[in-house]
Amino acid sequence: MILPTLNYKLLTNLVKHCFITFLFLLSSRSSSLYCQLNGSFKFDTVSIPNWPAIHSFSFAYADPYILMIGGRKDGIHPKESGFEIQNSNQTIYLWNTISDSIIRYELDSLSLELIDYLSSANTSFTQDSQFLYIIGGYSQSIFGNFKTYPILIQITLNDCIQKILQNKDISPSIKVIHNDTFAVAGGQLRQLDTIFYLVGGHRFDGKYSSSSSKTNQRYTDALRIFTITPKNDTLSFNIISEIHDDFNFHRRDFNLNPIIAKNGDVKLMAYSGVFQYNLNIPFLNTALIHGSQFEEILDFDHKFAAYTCARAGIFDRDKNEMHQIFFGGMAEYYRDSINQISRDAFVPFVKSISAVTRKADGRFEEYLFKEQLPGFFGTNAEFIINPKLKTIYQDILDYSSFENDTTFIGTIFGGIYNPTEQRNPWQFDMAQKTVSNPYLLKVYFIKNNSTNTNSYKNTKHKYNIELQPNPAKDKFIIKFEQEKEINSITYWLQDAQGKIILNKSYQHFGNTQITISTAALSPQNYSVYLLINGETILKKQVLVIK
Numbered sequence: 444m445i446l447p448t449l450n451y452k453l454l455t456n457l458v459k460h461c462f463i464t465f466l467f468l469l470s471s472r473s474s475s476l477y478c479q480l481n482g483s484f485k486f487d488t489v490s491i492p493n494w495p496a497i498h499s500f501s502f503a504y505a506d507p508y509i510l511m512i513g514g515r516k517d518g519i520h521p522k523e524s525g526f527e528i529q530n531s532n533q534t535i536y537l538w539n540t541i542s543d544s545i546i547r548y549e550l551d552s553l554s555l556e557l558i559d560y561l562s563s564a565n566t567s568f569t570q571d572s573q574f575l576y577i578i579g580g581y582s583q584s585i586f587g588n589f590k591t592y593p594i595l596i597q598i599t600l601n602d603c604i605q606k607i608l609q610n611k612d613i614s615p616s617i618k619v620i621h622n623d624t625f626a627v628a629g630g631q632l633r634q635l636d637t638i639f640y641l642v643g644g645h646r647f648d649g650k651y652s653s654s655s656s657k658t659n660q661r662y663t664d665a666l667r668i669f670t671i672t673p674k675n676d677t678l679s680f681n682i683i684s685e686i687h688d689d690f691n692f693h694r695r696d697f698n699l700n701p702i703i704a705k706n707g708d709v710k711l712m713a714y715s716g717v718f719q720y721n722l723n724i725p726f727l728n729t730a731l732i733h734g735s736q737f738e739e740i741l742d743f744d745h746k747f748a749a750y751t752c753a754r755a756g757i758f759d760r761d762k763n764e765m766h767q768i769f770f771g772g773m774a775e776y777y778r779d780s781i782n783q784i785s786r787d788a789f790v791p792f793v794k795s796i797s798a799v800t801r802k803a804d805g806r807f808e809e810y811l812f813k814e815q816l817p818g819f820f821g822t823n824a825e826f827i828i829n830p831k832l833k834t835i836y837q838d839i840l841d842y843s844s845f846e847n848d849t850t851f852i853g854t855i856f857g858g859i860y861n862p863t864e865q866r867n868p869w870q871f872d873m874a875q876k877t878v879s880n881p882y883l884l885k886v887y888f889i890k891n892n893s894t895n896t897n898s899y900k901n902t903k904h905k906y907n908i909e910l911q912p913n914p915a916k917d918k919f920i921i922k923f924e925q926e927k928e929i930n931s932i933t934y935w936l937q938d939a940q941g942k943i944i945l946n947k948s949y950q951h952f953g954n955t956q957i958t959i960s961t962a963a964l965s966p967q968n969y970s971v972y973l974l975i976n977g978e979t980i981l982k983k984q985v986l987v988i989k
Contacts, residue, residue, distance in 0.1 A: 444499060480768075486816065486817055487884070488885075491543045494881060498822070501568035502827075508540070509540060513561055517530040521874040531583065533551070533562045548607045553613070560577075563582040563592055565579075565629045567630040569632045573601060576595065578596075593623045597618045629645055630695060631698070633699055639671060644662070644663050645662045662694075668735055669682045686941065690935060690970075691713075691730050691737065693718075698769065701836055702731075715727070717749060722974070727980040728745070729745050729807070740807055743807050744901070745799065746775060750774075752772025752773070752823070753770040760835075766798045768796065772821040772824075778815075778899065819861035820880060852886050862876065906924075932949050932975050934972065935971070937969060
């Protein structure tokens with residue numbers, strides 16, 4: 444995880460206009476009602492001798508082993524440092540999930556190049572049965588420089604695991620492609636059938652600093668779709684499509700998971716993440732990816748899980764409903780100690796358990812469960828499903844395979860643990876008090892448990908927006924007829940190639956319209972995005988003509 448790089452003038456402005464933590468009465472911000480996923484969660488926190496406390500790593504499962512590579516051994520990074528080599532994980536860990544024993548394999552026997560690659564953090568990774576694929580990652584090199592690595596790695600799992608068990612050289616199990624396409628940190632990688640999808644992320648070179656003026660950071664703003672094929676003793680890749688979108692793919696440190704669409708198709712869904720274009724707050728909209736197409740989901744704003752966290756997919760065949768569950772992590776919105784929904788634009792640690800549900804009619808809704816994690820867990824953590832349970836596709840659990848009472852569904856492991864009572868230790872110079880998670884959290888689902896009737900539904904504010912005239916020749920006007928007062932507003936104008944060409948923010952807005960000149964714009968369709976009061980995303984289309 445790389446937290447925001449801000450200049451403090453912008454930060455002060457953000458605090459003044461956007462951060463002000465305020466409470467929403469449940470009657471106005473959320474409703475206490477019956478959640479679509481009928482049940483509740485409970486957790487057992489356990490310890491394993493010699494457990495590798497790491498976060499932001501890559502992993503793969505080969506029964507009964509879990510292979511863990513790279514990542515960090517510290518907690519969340521401070522404001523003016525982080526990712527130094529002394530806290531890089533330079534050990535490969537092999538976890539036997541039956542005996543709960545840990546085998547260590549030190550990287551120092553490998554080439555210096557492989558040591559750098561295999562000890563980086565915030566990689567994009569995915570497993571294709573017998574292979575683990577790892578892309579990019581950021582860390583301090585053995586040679587002292589801080590960089591994002593332009594590499595794709597393929598690890599043959601069974602061969603690698605056997606060599607680790609025998610304490611032999613694992614180099615023959617590893618193949619590497621060098622290409623700037625893969626210089627990505629904080630992105631997400633998934634595979635559907637034989638196609639790979641590399642979504643979002645950024646390239647961060649040089650030492651981390653909280654001041655944006657001192658960093659060299661470039662978001663990919665892209666969805667890269669490609670295949671990988673063997674070529675003699677090496678690998679080759681072929682880019683099928685690269686889609687640029689300054690708004691939708693200007694995100695990193697987010698969650699990307701397969702979902703079952705209402706017609707039964709498997710798609711990828713990108714959830715929240717950070718940061719919105721020219722604004723240091725999380726994304727609210729989500730995007731569905733299918734083939735070389737993506738579809739924005741704008742009928743709800745995703746609010747309860749912003750950063751990468753442990754998550755599990757559950758599909759209910761009988762109701763044709765898909766539930767993506769998020770465990771803890773960091774979020775702008777959370778339920779506080781007096782049972783109200785609070786907002787903190789600095790995106791603190793949360794104990795929340797939330798679900799984004801695709802209903803049978805195709806609409807999406809978000810719920811916050813009554814239960815919470817036993818502590819501030821989940822950030823940059825992973826979830827391994829119970830292999831005895833039936834799955835629909837990859838790691839999507841089949842709800843019908845759950846027992847009638849209590850079902851062990853999987854384990855949360857790794858990640859960052861905040862043992863303090865301060866939700867935002869980074870902001871209050873207490874980052875050093877956070878640690879890599881030393882525990883395992885066993886997750887159980889209790890079907891038909893009545894405690895879940897007090898879950899909270901995230902509701903989206905309604906604003907009536909009109910663009911006039913449309914088509915527009917020299918200018919168009921955004922007109923507002925709203926039920927709720929507009930205090931602040933930001934708009935973005937995006938062309939058909941996905942490039943944002945105009946953006947502007949208004950504080951203390953108080954008006955009913957905005958005029959935008961189109962005299963210098965080429966004729967085409969443009970997307971107009973609006974962020975209202977820092978909490979609601981809307982989108983409209985305008986056609987510019989000459």
